[in-house]
Amino acid sequence: MSAAVLAPRMDRPGTASVFGRAAGAEWVRLRTVRTTWACLLAATVVVVGLGAIAAADEAEGTATAANPIVSTFAGEYGVLLGQFGLLVLALLAVTQEYASGSIGPTLQWTPRRGVLLAARAAVPTVVATVVGVLLALVADVVALLIDPELTLPLGDAAAGLARIAAVLAAGSLLAVGVGLLLRSTAAGLATVFLLQLVLPFLMQSFNVEWLADLAQWLPGTGAVRTLLREPDSLSAGGALALLACWSAAALAAGGWRLLRRDAG
Amino acid sequence: MIEVRGLTKQYGAVRAVDDLTFDVRPGKVTGFLGPNGAGKSTTMRMVLGLDRPTSGSALVAGRPFARLAEPLRTAGALLDAQAVHPGRSGRDHLRVAARANGIPLRRVEEVVDQVGLGPAARRRVKGYSLGMRQRLGIATALLGDPAVLLFDEPMNGLDLDGVRWIRRLVRELADEGRTVLLSSHLMSEMEQTADHLVIIGRGRLIADASMAEVMRGESARRQVQVRTPSPDELAGALLRRQLRVHPTDVGDLLVEGASPETVGDVALEVGVAVHRLAEVHNSLEQIYLDLTGDSVQYRVAAEPEPAGQVRP
Numbered sequence: 001m002s003a004a005v006l007a008p009r010m011d012r013p014g015t016a017s018v019f020g021r022a023a024g025a026e027w028v029r030l031r032t033v034r035t036t037w038a039c040l041l042a043a044t045v046v047v048v049g050l051g052a053i054a055a056a057d058e059a060e061g062t063a064t065a066a067n068p069i070v071s072t073f074a075g076e077y078g079v080l081l082g083q084f085g086l087l088v089l090a091l092l093a094v095t096q097e098y099a100s101g102s103i104g105p106t107l108q109w110t111p112r113r114g115v116l117l118a119a120r121a122a123v124p125t126v127v128a129t130v131v132g133v134l135l136a137l138v139a140d141v142v143a144l145l146i147d148p149e150l151t152l153p154l155g156d157a158a159a160g161l162a163r164i165a166a167v168l169a170a171g172s173l174l175a176v177g178v179g180l181l182l183r184s185t186a187a188g189l190a191t192v193f194l195l196q197l198v199l200p201f202l203m204q205s206f207n208v209e210w211l212a213d214l215a216q217w218l219p220g221t222g223a224v225r226t227l228l229r230e231p232d233s234l235s236a237g238g239a240l241a242l243l244a245c246w247s248a249a250a251l252a253a254g255g256w257r258l259l260r261r262d263a264g
Numbered sequence: 265m266i267e268v269r270g271l272t273k274q275y276g277a278v279r280a281v282d283d284l285t286f287d288v289r290p291g292k293v294t295g296f297l298g299p300n301g302a303g304k305s306t307t308m309r310m311v312l313g314l315d316r317p318t319s320g321s322a323l324v325a326g327r328p329f330a331r332l333a334e335p336l337r338t339a340g341a342l343l344d345a346q347a348v349h350p351g352r353s354g355r356d357h358l359r360v361a362a363r364a365n366g367i368p369l370r371r372v373e374e375v376v377d378q379v380g381l382g383p384a385a386r387r388r389v390k391g392y393s394l395g396m397r398q399r400l401g402i403a404t405a406l407l408g409d410p411a412v413l414l415f416d417e418p419m420n421g422l423d424l425d426g427v428r429w430i431r432r433l434v435r436e437l438a439d440e441g442r443t444v445l446l447s448s449h450l451m452s453e454m455e456q457t458a459d460h461l462v463i464i465g466r467g468r469l470i471a472d473a474s475m476a477e478v479m480r481g482e483s484a485r486r487q488v489q490v491r492t493p494s495p496d497e498l499a500g501a502l503l504r505r506q507l508r509v510h511p512t513d514v515g516d517l518l519v520e521g522a523s524p525e526t527v528g529d530v531a532l533e534v535g536v537a538v539h540r541l542a543e544v545h546n547s548l549e550q551i552y553l554d555l556t557g558d559s560v561q562y563r564v565a566a567e568p569e570p571a572g573q574v575r576p
Contacts, residue, residue: 006337006367006409013333013366025364032356033349101347104314105357105404108341109364111313111330263314 015115022110022119026093030123035092043085044135051078051139056146068151072160074143075136076227079164083171083223086132087196090124090172091188094179094254098264113259120180121251125172132168133161167223170243171196174219177250180258195246196220219246265290265443266311266412270320273306273467280306282467283320288445290411293438295458295475296447297552303467304447305343308416312341324412336365336408342401343416350390354381354400357389361404375403380429394421402433412443419453431457451552463555470555488519488527491540501534502527518544 013021030036055074097103110116140157144150174195179188200220203211215221216234222242225234234242266288273281281303288294298304309315311322313330321328324339332338348357358372376385379399389397398418405413415434419427434457438444448454454461454475461478463471471478492498495517499509508520519527524541531538 006371017366018333021364021366025360028356028360028363029349029352032353032360033351035351096349100349101344102349104309104343104347105361107314108312108343109336109361111332111335113330260316262316263309 015112018110018112019115019118022115023123025109026119026123027127030089030093030127033096035096036089039085039089039092040131041085043082043089043131045082046085047075047078047082047132047135048139048142049078050081051075051136052142052146054078055139055143055150060147068149070156070160071140071143071147071150071152072156073228074139075160075164078139079132079136079167080224080227082135083132083168084193084197086128086168087171087175087192088189090128091175091179091192092185093124094120094176095183095185095188098183099185103264107263117180117255117258121173121176124176125169128172129165129168133165136161136164163226163229166240166243167226170219170247171223173247174250177247177252177254180254181250181256183257183264196223200224217242219243222246265323265325266414266445267323267326268307268311268320269322271307271310271317271322272319273303273310273315274318280467281310281317284464284467284469285320286462286469286472288412288443288462289460290443291438291441292459293434293444293446293457294460294462295454296445296462296464297451297454298447298449298464298470300449302449302464304449304464305416306467307464308341308343308414308445308447311414312339312343314343334365334408336361336367336410338408338410339412339414340405340408340410341414341416342398342405342418343414345394345397345401345420348389348397348400351388353386353388354392354396354403355385357400358385358404358407361407365408367408371407371409375406378406379403395423395426398422398426398430402430410442412445413437414445414447416447417449418446419448419450427453463552465555486521486523487544488522488524489516489540489542489544490519490527490531490538491516492531492536492538494536497534498531498536501530501536505530516540 051074054077055071058069058073097106107113107116110119137157140152140160144152175188175192178191182188182191195218197220200215200218203215203218206212219242221234222239225231225239226236226243229236268284268286271281271284272279284303284307296304296307306315310317311324311329313328324332329335329339352360355372355376358375359369361367362369362372376382379402381396381399381403384392384396389400392400398421402415402418405415415430418430422430434444434446438459446454446457458475460474461471462469489512490498495511495515499511499517502509502517502519502522507522510518510520512518524543528538528541
C-alpha cells in the first residue's frame, strides 16, 4: 500500500456535507440488516391486512351506494396496530448498536455526535414515515377493492395520510430518543410499547379518575386521537402538540446521553 | 502523531488513567504495554473521543479526534474486533464506514483484499472467527489510508500466521511513515514488533523509551548462573575479580555483570569443575514484569520468585 492511495483533501467538508454522509451511512446501516426487512414485512402484513379487513368489516351493512364510507380508516386502523413494526425498526436502528458494541466504530466514523444524532433521528424516522404512509395508502385502496361501497376522495385521502405521517414521525422520534437514552432493546421496547399502546388503554380501563386523567397526557393517547379523530376530549391541535412534546423530550434526553456521556 | 497530555479518567473511586503524558511519533511502531486493567484501552478510547477524559487532552494529527470531519482519513483504529453488528456482512460494515467518510467504494474491495478476507467479506459477521473479525477490524482501520493507526491487542486470539501477518503489516505501515500505536499486555509480542515502548501500570506512565534503551538497560543487568561442586571456592575466585556473586536457593551461584566466558575462564584458572553454566535470560518479559510488578492489579498471591529474580 502506498501512502497516497486516496487523494489528499485540501478543503474540509462542511457540516451539511458531513450530515449528508452520516445520513447515507445510516441508510446503508438500516438496509443491510435483516431485522429492518422483518419489521417492514410485519408492518406490511398488519397495516394492509388488518386495515383492509377492519375497513371491510366496518363498511359491512353500513355503507351504501347512497351513503358511502370513506376508506381512509383502513389505513388508520392498520397503522394504529401496524405502527409498532415501524417503531421497532426505528428503535432497533439505535439499540442494536449498543447490544453489539458497534456504537464504538460508528463514533469513530462520525465522531461529531451532534451530526450523528441528527442523522440517526432523521433516517429511521423518514423511512418509517414514508413506508407507513405508503402502506396506509395501499390499505385504503385494498379496502376500496374489497368493498365497492367504500369511497376514497382525494382530499380525505391526503388528510388521512398527513395525520398518519404525523403519528409515525412522532412515534419514530420517540423510539429513537428512548433507544438513545436507555441503550437497551428490551428496556426500549417495553418503554415504547407502554407509552404508545398499553398504558393509555390500561389506565383508562381501571375507572380510577386520576389514572384516566394521567392517561390523557401519554403519547399513545395523542396518537389514537390523531389517527381516529376521537375521543373529542382532546382537540386535534392538542393531540399534535402532545405528540411533539413527547418526541422532543425523548430526543432531548437521548441526545443528552449520546452527546454528554461515554460512548457505551 | 498522537499527543497525550495529562490524560486522566476517573470512574467513581477508581482512577483508570492517571495523568498520562506521552507522544506517539510517526515512522515507528510504538508498543503500548501494560498488564490487563492498566488503562490501555481506556486511554485509546479517550484518544479517539469515545470516552470523555476527566481531565487532560489528546490530539490526533494536531486536532481533537472528535472534531474531525473525515476521521478515517486521519486515523484508523481497531479497538474491539467483536464490536460489529453480527447480522451485517463484513463488506457492508466497510461500506457504512466508507459512506460516512466520503471514501470511494473501490477502497472497500482493496482493503478486503489487503487483509485477506476474500470471499468471506460477503458473509455475515455472525459466522466469523475471532481472527476474521480482527482482519475486518484492521481493514476498517486501513480504509481511509490514514496517517495514524491505533490497534488494541490486535494479536489477541490469532494463530501464528495471523500474528506474523500483523507484525509484518505494522512494520510496513510504520516504514511508510505512519504513526502506529499497538497495545498489548504481552511483552513477548512487542519484543519483535515495537521500536518504541510506552509502558503503563495502574493508569500511570512507567516508561517511555526506545526499545534500544530498554534493551541497553537490560544488558547492564546480565547474569550468569553456574553450578559447581565447589561453590565456595569459585565464589571466592569471582569475588576477587570484583564480581558480585549470590547463592541461589538451588545451590548454584548467580554472577552479576559477567559473561559465561568470564565465569568459565575463572573456574578453569582455579581448577573448579563446572556442571552447568548458563546466561540467565533476562528477557524483555522479565524487565516488563520488574517495571510493572508493583502495578499489577490482579496478582496471584505467593508466586514463587524465579531464580533470575534473586537480588542482594
